[in-house]
Amino acid sequence: MSAVGRVSEARAGWAMSSPALAAIILFFVLPAVASLFLSFTDFDIYALADIGNLRFVGFQNYERLIGNPLFWKAVTNTLLFVGFGVPFIVALSLFAAMLVNSRWLKWSPVWRVALFAPYVTTLVATAVVWRYLLHTRYGLVNYLLSLFGIAPIDWLGDPNASLPAILIFVGWKTFGYNMIIFLAALQTVPRELDEAARIDGANWFTRLRHVTLPAIAPTVLLVSVLTVAGMFQLFAEPYVMTQGGPAQSTVTILYFMYEEGFKWWNLGSGAAVAFLLFLCILAVTLVQLRLARRSGAI
Amino acid sequence: MSLRRWSVTLLAAFVALVTIAPLLWMLSVSFMARGEASAFPPPLLPSDPSLDNYRILFGSFGIGRFLLNSLLISTLATALALLFTIPAGYAFAKLRFKGRDATFRLLVAALVVPGQIGMLPLFLELKAMGLVNSYAGALVPWLAGIFGIFLVRQYCLSIPDEMLEAARIDGASEGQILRRIVLPILTPIIVTLALFVFLGSWNDFMWPLIILADQDLYTLPVALAAMSRQHVQDNELMMAGAVVTTLPVLILFLALQRFYLTGLLTGSVKG
Numbered sequence: 001m002s003a004v005g006r007v008s009e010a011r012a013g014w015a016m017s018s019p020a021l022a023a024i025i026l027f028f029v030l031p032a033v034a035s036l037f038l039s040f041t042d043f044d045i046y047a048l049a050d051i052g053n054l055r056f057v058g059f060q061n062y063e064r065l066i067g068n069p070l071f072w073k074a075v076t077n078t079l080l081f082v083g084f085g086v087p088f089i090v091a092l093s094l095f096a097a098m099l100v101n102s103r104w105l106k107w108s109p110v111w112r113v114a115l116f117a118p119y120v121t122t123l124v125a126t127a128v129v130w131r132y133l134l135h136t137r138y139g140l141v142n143y144l145l146s147l148f149g150i151a152p153i154d155w156l157g158d159p160n161a162s163l164p165a166i167l168i169f170v171g172w173k174t175f176g177y178n179m180i181i182f183l184a185a186l187q188t189v190p191r192e193l194d195e196a197a198r199i200d201g202a203n204w205f206t207r208l209r210h211v212t213l214p215a216i217a218p219t220v221l222l223v224s225v226l227t228v229a230g231m232f233q234l235f236a237e238p239y240v241m242t243q244g245g246p247a248q249s250t251v252t253i254l255y256f257m258y259e260e261g262f263k264w265w266n267l268g269s270g271a272a273v274a275f276l277l278f279l280c281i282l283a284v285t286l287v288q289l290r291l292a293r294r295s296g297a298i
Numbered sequence: 299m300s301l302r303r304w305s306v307t308l309l310a311a312f313v314a315l316v317t318i319a320p321l322l323w324m325l326s327v328s329f330m331a332r333g334e335a336s337a338f339p340p341p342l343l344p345s346d347p348s349l350d351n352y353r354i355l356f357g358s359f360g361i362g363r364f365l366l367n368s369l370l371i372s373t374l375a376t377a378l379a380l381l382f383t384i385p386a387g388y389a390f391a392k393l394r395f396k397g398r399d400a401t402f403r404l405l406v407a408a409l410v411v412p413g414q415i416g417m418l419p420l421f422l423e424l425k426a427m428g429l430v431n432s433y434a435g436a437l438v439p440w441l442a443g444i445f446g447i448f449l450v451r452q453y454c455l456s457i458p459d460e461m462l463e464a465a466r467i468d469g470a471s472e473g474q475i476l477r478r479i480v481l482p483i484l485t486p487i488i489v490t491l492a493l494f495v496f497l498g499s500w501n502d503f504m505w506p507l508i509i510l511a512d513q514d515l516y517t518l519p520v521a522l523a524a525m526s527r528q529h530v531q532d533n534e535l536m537m538a539g540a541v542v543t544t545l546p547v548l549i550l551f552l553a554l555q556r557f558y559l560t561g562l563l564t565g566s567v568k569g
Contacts, residue, residue, distance in 0.1 A: 005466060006394070012472030013395030016385035021401070023382055023441035029408065031416025031423060038419055048425075099313060104306040113555055114314035117321065120551040120558075122501045124519035125540035128526045129324045132533050138336050140323060172317065177562070184563050233412060236503040240523050254414060254504075261418045262508055270418050278415045285410065 038271035045265040061272040071273070073248050074256035080163055081170075081252065082231045082284070089171050089227050090220065093178030098212070100179065101186045112183070116176035123173065127240035130169045131156065156242050159249035166237050166250055174230060178223045185219035186212070221292045225285050232281050253277050321544070328352070328538035335533045351538035361542055363514065364521040368500055371433060371517055375440035375499040376492050383443050384488065387450025388480055392462060393472070402451070405444050413439060414504065421508060435509040436517070440499055446491050452564055453487040454480070490561030493554050500547050518543040 039061055046053040065071045099105070100112050118126065133140050134155035142152045155165035189212060197207045213220070235258060238250040244259075253273060261270030327335045329347040355361040389395070390402050420438070421430065429435040457480065465475045481488075503519045510516055516524070522539050529535060551558060 009393050009472060010395035013389045013393035013398060016389040016393065016472075016476070017398075017401075020382040020386035020442070020447060024405070024408075024444060026442075027420060027423075027438050028411075028413070028416065028442040028444070031418075031420035032411055033416075034419035034423075035416050038422075043422075048422075096313065099306070099310050102306050102310075104303045105310055106303065106307045108310075111310040111314045112559075113552070115317050116555075116559070117318055117548065117551070120497055120501075120547055121321065121544045122519055122522075122540075122547060124503050124523050125324075125543040126320065128522060128536050128540050129320050131526070132327075132335075132536065133320055133323065135533075138338055138340055138533075140340050143339050172320070176317075180559055180562050229412065233414060235414075236519075236523075239503075240526060243527075257414070257418075258504070258508075262421075267418045267422065274415045274418060278411065281412065282410070 035271045035274050038268055039275050041268045043266075043268040043271070048265060048267070057268070061269045062276075064269065065272055065276070070248060070251065071256060074251045074253050077163065077249065077251055078232060078234070078253045078280075081167065081234060082228055084163075085167050085170060085231045086224055086227045088167060089175055089178065090224055092171055093175040093223065094182050094220075096175055096179040097182035097186055098208075101183055103191075112180075115179060118173050119176040121173075123236045124240055126173060127169065127237055130172075131241045134165050134169075157246055159247040162242055162246060162249045166234075166241060169241070170231075170234065170237060174227070178227065181223055181226075182216065182219060185216040189215040217292070217295075221288060225288055228284050228288070229281055232277060232284075253280070321548075324537045324540050324544075327534055328541045330534045332532070332534055335537075336531075351535050352542075354535060355538055355542065359525070359539075361518075361521065361539065364516050364518045365542060367433075367515060368518040371436050371506075372496050372499045374433070375437050376495045378437060379440045379443050379446055379495040380488060380492060382441050383446035383491065384450055384481075384484065385476060387447045388454050388476055388484075390447065391451040391454035392457065392459070392480075405447065409444055409448070417505070417508065424509065430509060431511045431515065432509075433515065436506050436515075439505055440495060443495065446495070449491055449494075449561065449564060450484070450487060453484060457483055486557060487561070487564075489554065490557040490564075493550065493558050494561060497547050497551065497558075 040056060040058060041047075042055050042057045042060070096115050100108055100115065105111070132138075134142075136142060136152055136154045136157065139155070141155065146152065153161050155161050193215075194207055194211050197211050202210070233254055234252045235254040238244050238252055238255050239258075242250045244251040244255055254277065257270050257273040257277065260266050260273055323342075326343055328351055329349070330341070330344040331346060331348065331350065334341060334344065390398060424430050424435045424438065429438070461479065462475055465479055470478070500517075501519065502517075503523070506517045506520050507523070510520060513521075513524075522536075522543050525539060526536055
């Protein structure tokens with residue numbers, strides 16, 4: 001190609017990518033970096049009114065957070081969501097994917113779409129629906145349990161039940177997304193391998209353990225990384241269903257950040273929470289990647 | 299074999315029914331009379347189905363306004379996101395320019411940073427720009443769609459270079475090549491991306507909650523959350539509100555699910 005052509009191609013390249021790049025820098029990169037700086041200041045309602053009131057306070061926000069029991073409650077709750085939610089949701093999605101992928105299944109696309117439907121619904125609307133489903137006296141969930149002789153559970157009013165209740169909702173809402181990813185991976189597993197194991201007399205569970213799971217190990221990792229990130233970002237669920245209660249049992253890190261920032265207008269302290277949240281997600285993801293590498297999954 | 303076939307299908311049908319039961323239940327209760335759903339055992343179907351709840355929602359609650367806000371914001375978000383990400387995705391795939399690969403690597407790395415990290419500074423930034431409490435403020439995060447660029451680039455990589463070279467030799471400008479040759483090829487991925495952004499912005503809650511203060515500007519999810527805090531007891535009304543909020547996106551998804559599900563795989567599995 002001529003030199004002129006190359007120059008015009010390069011010019012077009014920058015012209016076409018720069019609007020998006022400018023938006024990304026202005027509305028994504030800059031705020032993310034600014035979050036770190038903001039976390040070292042005492043930005044509050046006074047600074048919001050007059051920037052002259054802003055002071056640099058070093059690590060004070062972080063020190064105060066470490067001494068704040070509600071912050072630790074939020075961290076503990078979020079880690080509980082991750083610890084219980086990730087295995088639960090990954091198992092649920094894998095089960096659904098294997099079911100939909102079964103070669104004995106008729107009308108598979110119909111079931112696939114039905115199972116995926118909750119994922120595309122509006123979170124706030126379904127949270128409202130589930131708050132009602134989980135109602136202690138009139139809720140459908142307790143009614144179904146009563147058929148098995150189980151006494152009514154105060155799902156959203158009992159600090160011991162609120163976290164599982166939200167997990168059930170989140171699992172229902174998100175498993176379809178992971179299911180689609182698992183489904184794509186399962187379709188790459190050679191049927192002959194599974195068939196050979198079956199002829200050798202391996203039962204369903206043995207085949208899952210020794211044929212299917214090793215073949216889709218990288219996908220299991222991908223799905224768990226995505227689910228961990230999702231669990232760290234729970235906000236609307238507790239906001240709509242429990243408002244963080246009862247007894248702060250559903251305050252998540254992001255919910256805490258929202259209240260710190262936009263309810264109390266402690267933006268400096270809120271930014272410190274945001275930065276710690278980012279470090280948490282990054283750390284968990286790196287650990288998962290390392291474990292996967294050691295076990296030979298990727 | 300036939301028995302196995304039926305038992306697997308029956309199991310799948312059962313799981314699917316349990317999964318969509320909350321949505322069917324929401325629809326059913328929305329047609330019930332006030333207070334009818336607060337009974338034990340919960341009634342499955344309305345004894346005397348009526349549209350009263352919807353009448354109240356659109357009448358005294360003015361939900362039409364929020365529906366309009368949501369439609370406006372999601373449509374604009376979709377149009378703007380396409381306008382920004384399609385040319386960029388194409389450029390990163392097919393146009394050779396200095397620093398292209400390094401920039402793209404940085405973008406991919408940035409995908410691991412959750413958007414909420416910068417929410418507080420972004421709020422301050424938009425406040426300085428005078429965009430807090432405006433539609434423009436609600437739209438801003440959708441302009442910076444790294445995932446969209448990534449999706450478009452993946453798809454563009456499959457366009458043969460010879461086709462673009464031939465157009466250049468014929469004297470077409472780079473802009474003309476994008477408009478006349480690349481855009482038609484990109485149609486499926488444009489539909490996919492548009493659907494992603496539309497559903498994403500329609501369902502989004504945290505950012506509109508932060509940036510929109512005036513009730514007149516509320517999107518459906520924000521309005522519904524506010525309503526549900528004031529009307530905890532009005533189950534039938536809340537279910538109707540949930541229907542108005544979810545039904546549009548559910549229908550859109552069902553109509554275009556082929557594109558959506560393929561796009562999900564291009565975006566996640568290869569990434």
